[in-house]
Amino acid sequence: MAEQLFLAIVSCDARPMELHCAVALGSDYRRSRVPMPLADCLQPWQVPHVFSVCTVAILFGETGLGKCSVPIMSLGKHKNTTVDEWYQVDPDPDLAALGGLPSGPRLRLVLHLQTGEEATTAAPKSFVQRCTQLLEAASPLPSPRDLPVETSDVQPEEEPEEEVELELVQSSPALGTEVGGAEAAEGPTPEAAEETWGAKAYDEALTQLLAQKEALEREHTELNSFALDSSGYPVLAEMRAEQRAISSSVDELHSEVLEFTAELKQAQALSSTRLATRRRLQVSGEEVHIVGYGSKRSRSFHPKCEMSCSTNFKEEATEHRPSQEETRETRETVMCRDEPMSHASEALRQQRAQLRREAVELGKKLQACVSQADALVSENLRLRTESAELEEAFSISVPQTGFCGTYDLCEFGRDEDFCSSSCYIGASKGIEALDWDTSEAACWLGGEGLDRWKRQLVSVLRDGHALLTTLNEGVLRRVGVPKRKAKEVMQDVEDLRRGAWSQPEPPLKEVPLVTVAEMGERARPGLGWHLVLKDDSLRSYASLCRNAVPQDMAWSWFEQLRTQLPWQDLSDSRYQEEGKYMPRRTIFTVFNGCNCTYKYSGVAVKPTIEPPFVARIREYCVAASGLATQPNCCNINLYRDGRDSVGWHTDDEELFEGGYNDICILSLSLGATRTFEVKHQPGFGVARGSHKGPAETSFAVRNGDLCTMEGKFQRHYLHAVPKEPQVRQARINLTWRWITKHNQVDGCPLCGPGNSRAPLTPSIC
Ligand SMILES: O=C(O)CCC(=O)C(=O)O
Numbered sequence: 004m005a006e007q008l009f010l011a012i013v014s015c016d017a018r019p020m021e022l023h024c025a026v027a028l029g030s031d032y033r034r035s036r037v038p039m040p041l042a043d044c045l046q047p048w049q050v051p052h053v054f055s056v057c058t059v060a061i062l063f064g065e066t067g068l069g070k071c072s073v074p075i076m077s078l079g080k081h082k083n084t085t086v087d088e089w090y091q092v093d094p095d096p097d098l099a100a101l102g103g104l105p106s107g108p109r110l111r112l113v114l115h116l117q118t119g120e121e122a123t124t125a126a127p128k129s130f131v132q133r134c135t136q137l138l139e140a141a142s143p144l145p146s147p148r149d150l151p152v153e154t155s156d157v158q159p160e161e162e163p164e165e166e167v168e169l170e171l172v173q174s175s176p177a178l179g180t181e182v183g184g185a186e187a188a189e190g191p192t193p194e195a196a197e198e199t200w201g202a203k204a205y206d207e208a209l210t211q212l213l214a215q216k217e218a219l220e221r222e223h224t225e226l227n228s229f230a231l232d233s234s235g236y237p238v239l240a241e242m243r244a245e246q247r248a249i250s251s252s253v254d255e256l257h258s259e260v261l262e263f264t265a266e267l268k269q270a271q272a273l274s275s276t277r278l279a280t281r282r283r284l285q286v287s288g289e290e291v292h293i294v295g296y297g298s299k300r301s302r303s304f305h306p307k308c309e310m311s312c313s314t315n316f317k318e319e320a321t322e323h324r325p326s327q328e329e330t331r332e333t334r335e336t337v338m339c340r341d342e343p344m345s346h347a348s349e350a351l352r353q354q355r356a357q358l359r360r361e362a363v364e365l366g367k368k369l370q371a372c373v374s375q376a377d378a379l380v381s382e383n384l385r386l387r388t389e390s391a392e393l394e395e396a397f398s399i400s401v402p403q404t405g406f407c408g409t410y411d412l413c414e415f416g417r418d419e420d421f422c423s424s425s426c427y428i429g430a431s432k433g434i435e436a437l438d439w440d441t442s443e444a445a446c447w448l449g450g451e452g453l454d455r456w457k458r459q460l461v462s463v464l465r466d467g468h469a470l471l472t473t474l475n476e477g478v479l480r481r482v483g484v485p486k487r488k489a490k491e492v493m494q495d496v497e498d499l500r501r502g503a504w505s506q507p508e509p510p511l512k513e514v515p516l517v518t519v520a521e522m523g524e525r526a527r528p529g530l531g532w533h534l535v536l537k538d539d540s541l542r543s544y545a546s547l548c549r550n551a552v553p554q555d556m557a558w559s560w561f562e563q564l565r566t567q568l569p570w571q572d573l574s575d576s577r578y579q580e581e582g583k584y585m586p587r588r589t590i591f592t593v594f595n596g597c598n599c600t601y602k603y604s605g606v607a608v609k610p611t612i613e614p615p616f617v618a619r620i621r622e623y624c625v626a627a628s629g630l631a632t633q634p635n636c637c638n639i640n641l642y643r644d645g646r647d648s649v650g651w652h653t654d655d656e657e658l659f660e661g662g663y664n665d666i667c668i669l670s671l672s673l674g675a676t677r678t679f680e681v682k683h684q685p686g687f688g689v690a691r692g693s694h695k696g697p698a699e700t701s702f703a704v705r706n707g708d709l710c711t712m713e714g715k716f717q718r719h720y721l722h723a724v725p726k727e728p729q730v731r732q733a734r735i736n737l738t739w740r741w742i743t744k745h746n747q748v749d750g751c752p753l754c755g756p757g758n759s760r761a762p763l764t765p766s767i768c
């Protein structure tokens with residue numbers, strides 16, 4: 004449906020001489036005089052979007068005095084009617100900063116939002132009449148009879164002249180209004196306006212302000228030259244000292260983490276030596292058993308077994324077993340008995356269990372350190388931002404003293420951007436190093452065995468983020484670790500993770516997070532955003548807004564998406580029989596140059612460039628949620644009927660970094676009503692079968708509903724849309740996400756250090 008705006012600037016109660024205006028709506032921009040000549044008022048403005056804002060700036064020559072904004076939404080209730088209104092002008096910050104203007108002037112605008120299938124480019128009669136009346140009074144104009152005005156209005160019957168709705172806002176006495184003729188009867192007295200805002204007085208004030216501005220700029224330049232000696236700015240120096248102190252605390256914490264991981268490594272080494280011994284002993288034990296029961300296999304047991312036992316084990320084994328002499332004397336008897344063996348292996352089992360408990364404890368401590376380091380890093384970031392702002396204000400170039408920005412190359416050989424913006428010596432650094440330098444990692448292996456490699460790995464993973472989240476068997480195999488060894492390492496790592504996983508997340512007051520329920524309520528008050536899951540200890544939230552999209556619009560989007568998208572049938576190589584497909588159809592859209600493939604549980608969904616009509620749906624939904632930035636990809640599912648579904652899963656893929664960062668996923672439901680189910684993660688590293696079990700929270704998702712999964716939801720919770728065979732209609736679901744770690748393997752052009760950090764809260768994502 005076409006929408007166009009007619010706009011006239013009738014007067015400005017600041018009333019200096021030679022006022023001009025600049026008007027912008029969407030990509031259209033025009034300049035004119037104040038008051039606007041009628042010919043300019045009759046040029047319609049195409050309204051690009053219901054959320055567009057028309058901005059009117061007032062200029063004195065080239066100097067901006069201020070501007071006012073008219074959201075198109077605010078004219079929605081006055082469609083096809085002429086509105087005459089005074090708007091407050093926000094003073095230009097440069098002028099306001101000089102403290103010169105007591106308050107902003109106001110603009111008198113005549114507005115007419117014209118809609119309807121037959122909207123023409125001709126100005127509506129009521130608008131033309133009103134403008135002519137006011138503009139003639141404000142300044143000499145060409146006769147309207149000379150201008151190309153179409154005589155028939157858009158809806159002449161529905162909108163007869165007498166019923167024209169005019170809304171007049173009364174001017175404040177302080178500002179007054181300068182109008183003549185017919186207008187004078189509607190506004191405050193012209194005398195009052197003259198007293199306060201005479202043109203002459205205004206011009207003088209402006210000249211004074213400009214002189215004041217120049218003087219301040221001179222002073223500013225002088226201050227800057229003085230400020231080159233940073234000791235002149237104790238605040239800045241203090242902040243630098245604080246920043247240095249925090250940096251060294253972060254360093255201390257890292258060393259602590261390194262100590263913990265080294266301790267763990269030692270424990271692992273001890274445990275694997277003992278395990279190996281036990282295995283050898285078990286083999287020998289079996290042989291004893293076989294010989295004792297008269298098997299034909301008659302390899303000797305003692306010498307071989309004893310030789311292969313470590314000194315360590317020998318000591319333990321002798322506590323439980325007869326001496327060699329005794330054994331020789333009673334060989335037949337002893338060979339029939341396996342109690343000593345089972346005692347020894349029981350002791351080893353207990354030791355192993357003890358070691359695992361210790362690993363869990365170490366994991367907890369590690370997580371506590373990681374959280375503390377997180378909080379310090381945020382504090383550091385805050386201070387850095389503040390000091391950067393101060394520096395910018397004073398234009399001081401003081402050499403950096405922290406660990407950011409001082410290196411040309413970071414320790415992984417990346418350029419300084421990689422560690423400059425926050426020097427987050429954490430997840431991204433360790434993980435990136437691992438992903439990007441696999442040949443380096445393989446070289447560490449270099450014949451020296453896994454222990455050597457593990458030592459290097461631990462030092463690469465530094466603060467433990469990657470160790471806790473992204474290290475998996477695949478990564479180990481990629482750098483050449485043999486399958487069995489990779490499994491062993493992962494078992495230990497998962498003990499560590501279990502310990503860490505049970506730890507609470509950092510409190511909100513330390514690392515703040517704003518939910519979409521709050522942002523949506525702020526952006527669209529009364530739309531109905533509320534929380535359906537609030538778990539502060541796990542920083543996990545879900546927000547819901549019923550009917551965020553009006554029913555008609557939602558159904559028409561549903562039909563458009565269903566019929567126009569190139570839906571794909573995916574086969575999950577891990578869980579699907581050959582030739583069978585996942586129980587839903589899918590498409591993964593990307594934009595802004597991203598080229599990442601979406602990979603999850605054995606499926607690789609190639610990206611499709613987001614079609615323009617999907618972009619419009621996205622913009623609408625993001626605006627309704629109050630999110631500050633646009634997501635850059637969307638997973639779209641088509642559930643053909645209630646037999647289609649998605650099983651328990653978490654969207655913690657590396658692309659979104661949701662396994663360890665606060666992230667946000669925004670979801671729109673269209674078509675049939677289905678149930679959305681949520682439950683806690685059973686624990687990291689636990690086999691998939693344990694995803695069985697009932698939902699803990701569930702709610703219906705209906706046509707036009709928006710909902711979210713936020714914070715660490717993807718780390719701690721699972722979600723699903725179960726089969727509901729009674730549902731006959733189709734449903735489409737769009738989940739918008741923010742890719743923060745673009746995939747190098749796919750050759751995504753956005754891959755690189757600058758894109759590697761995940762948003763910490765949805766408000767800055
Ligand atoms: O259909 C839904 O509501 C959920 C879809 C989902 O979880 C996903 O696409 O990852």
Ligand SMILES: [Fe+2]
Binds near residue numbers: 652653654722
């Ligand atoms: Fe999901």
